[in-house]
Amino acid sequence: MKDKHREAYREEAYELLAELEESLLALEQDPEDEELIGRVFRALHTIKGSGAMFGFEDIVAFTHEVETVFDQVRNGQVPVTKALVDLSLAARDEIRAMLDGGAPEDSLKKQEIMAAFRGLIPEAEMTAGPGPDPSPAGEETLGAGTPVTYRIRFRPAADIFLTGTNPLSLLHELRQLGEFNVVAQTEAIPFLTDINPEHCYTAWDIFLTTSRGLDAIADVFIFVADDSGLDIQVIDDGSGSAEDYKKLGEILVARGDLDESSLKRYLAQGPLIGEALLQEGLVSCDKVQSALVEQRHVRTVQRKKQEAEGAASLRVPAAKLDKLVDLVGELVTVQARLSQTAIDCNDPHLTSIAEEVERLTCDLRDNALNMRMLPIGTIFSKFQRLVRDLSAELGRKVDLITEGAETELDKTVLERLNDPLVHLLRNSIDHGIEPPEVRLQAGKPGHGKIRLTARHAGAQVIIQVQDDGGGLDHETIKAKAVQMGWLTPETEISDKELFNFIMSPGFSTAKEITSVSGRGVGMDVVKKAIEALQGSIEIDSQPGVGTAITIKLPLTLAIIEGLLVTIDHDFFVVPLSVVTECVELTREDVARAHGHKIAKVRDEIVPYVHLRERFDIEGRPPAIEQIVITEMNGNKVGLVVDQVIGEQQTVIKSLGRVYRSAAGISGATLLGDGTVALILDALQLVQGQQAGELIN
Amino acid sequence: MSVASITETGQYLTFKLDEEVFALDISKVREVLDFTKVTKVPQTPEFMLGVINLRGSVMPVVDMRLKFGLSKTEPTVNTCIIIVEIELDGEITMLGALVDSVQEVMELDPDQIEPPPRIGTRLNTKFIKGMGKHGEGFLIIIDIDKVFSMDELAMAQEIGGEQLPLAETG
Known part of the structure; x- marks a missing residue:
């Protein structure tokens, strides 16, 4: 059983690592983005937290260092720098290696990374060291699953201003904790003549849905709790459904604003209890208002939760999905047979059944195939990293721009598309994009651009890798083609046909060509892979302007x-x-x-x-x-x-x-x-x- | 080849090609079908007869007569397709073997099985697991995995995979 859980953790962690990587790369572009920093921190925190639950001690210890730094980053004490991103990416790779079980215990690299992270923490923090985490991870993950709604009735002491506390900033702090609604209770405010401007007369009813626990709320009020009236109650523990929350009257009774006997009396009178109560003056307008807000708040939270549950996705092993598509395939075949038989028999009953089956089969087929569709963005995001690392390695400056990440493709096609695309990107960086000096001389910006785009066109998906590099060299390719005996020097040949030669098997081995004009290395492999997917590949290039490689693929292979x-x-x-x-x-x-x-x-x-x-x-x-x-x-x-x-x-x-x-x-x-x-x-x-x- | 591998009483399915009786380890046999229409896959060797529709999956069929050097099978009412499970490169694959007729399932004790003769059979001895004695006659126990080993099929594919049109004589 334990192994199963560990496996589940591993899978989750891989996803988190992918998210981490994505956020880090985005962070590098936009170091100020707090949202991104938060995402990085959360990913790390979850990896650490669930790691502790499943006994991945090494990962926990290691991730802790990284997390500590990002906690500081979050608090603005450590700036986001390229060095930090580099280091974090290295750490991410290390965590991945640990997950795979490939990294030796306390490897040198690991030590180095940990030391580097410690070096980033300001001195004061160092003393704390990797002690116990202030918010125990296990609790947090548990809490994260079940947000609880609290009713907080906060009646500040009249002289709260004297202590220098602004109640509004407390409310603001609470707002950070989760879904938040507040109603001000103003009935205690006296007439203007009687007001002491140094006194606080307002009280607040706050409805807060948070997964952070009671302690987090109590912390907010820690300095005022002694003097002020503070009443925190759980009104919804997240288990109820949207419709069965208390009625208005019940809320008032639960709060002690109304006694049960009068509630019964009013209930007997009619359904609109709120109005009746107000008319009678039994309960103040503020209180009813507050109860109504509470009701609405809880219902909204519960509805949101239900929607979230409804939209939640289900993990299914790919093999099961393949089996489903197989079965649907067989069903389509049988259905075709049924339709044929129905036509042959000329029996209206059978025909109508056959038509019904045909319609259902069609829907079923579309649905089953749709399930296997994945957005191509899942592989695009990996490429950001690839391009970043590779361009640094080769001394190029390259921005990868991706478009159409939402374009969906069959899972099998997508899986087999990864390698060819990696190859094409590598080629673009290695041979396409020139070094910055050369680019500047040619009057181009020093940063090269690679556009990776995907879009639908009918039953096909068109994927394009486009760079603004040097382009292919016609003459060299032609010379090589002649040398290989594929062409005679006199042959007139269109660019398109000429470029196709670089995807011929023999071409790729030609060393001098690849060093001069680029491309060619393994292009035949790319071509084969694309053709195996029933797709086609086309090269377009202009010297000095760049090269575009267009891949056309069918939506599905099934x-x-x-x-x-x-x-x-x-x-x-x-x-x-x-x-x-x-x-x-x-x-x-x-x-x-x-x-x-x-x-x-x-x-x-x-x-x-x-x-x-x-x-x-x-x-x-x-x-x-x-x-x-x-x-x-x-x-x-x-x-x-x-x-x-x-x-x-x-x-x-x-x-x-x-x-x-x-x-x-x-x-x-x-x-x-x-x-x-x-x-x-x-x-x-x-x-x-x-x-x-x-x-x- | 030795018969050392056969130490227990085993069950065998026997079938006929021409007048000769062959035997197959029953554990390799999935089912036996009547002859049905076979769709030829172009540009493949002749003994690879084509494919059939076996309850929704596409199953390759091999003409055992051609495979063993006899003339092409002329389908009769007795012609059968034996679906066998073979191991290709460590992978279990199913394949149909077209034979003239299927005889019976019989038990053979190890002492009823002798090693294959080195000469005297038309068959390549590496395909033969042993010779079974049965009444007056002999059974040739074939090693179906070897018959359809990847080498054999790869050889076939080289012929079939050639890009030259008309490379093969029909």
């Missing part, structure tokens, strides 16, 4: 829209995202092209891949074949098939390890009647064709 086609008796699915149109290919067209696999579509020349030939499928093609025209990386290529059947919701099934590298096929799907249809990998097919033609 279910796609596909175009169902047939060749002979076999079914194939082309992902609809790459299809632009379908045209006919007649025998005459083929004859006119003199053996070239080229079709003319509205005055545009489109090369095609004859799938029947390519896949070696026996039998005679029909007189009129269909060309499914696809567009990838700006190139149009046709795929020739026998027949186009139509659009199809396609649940992608893996072909398994055995067929893992079947060329041109990315997976399989099941049709309504249970037939297996293969999903075509258009990109691979086209590339395979190019490779084949080159050899021929």
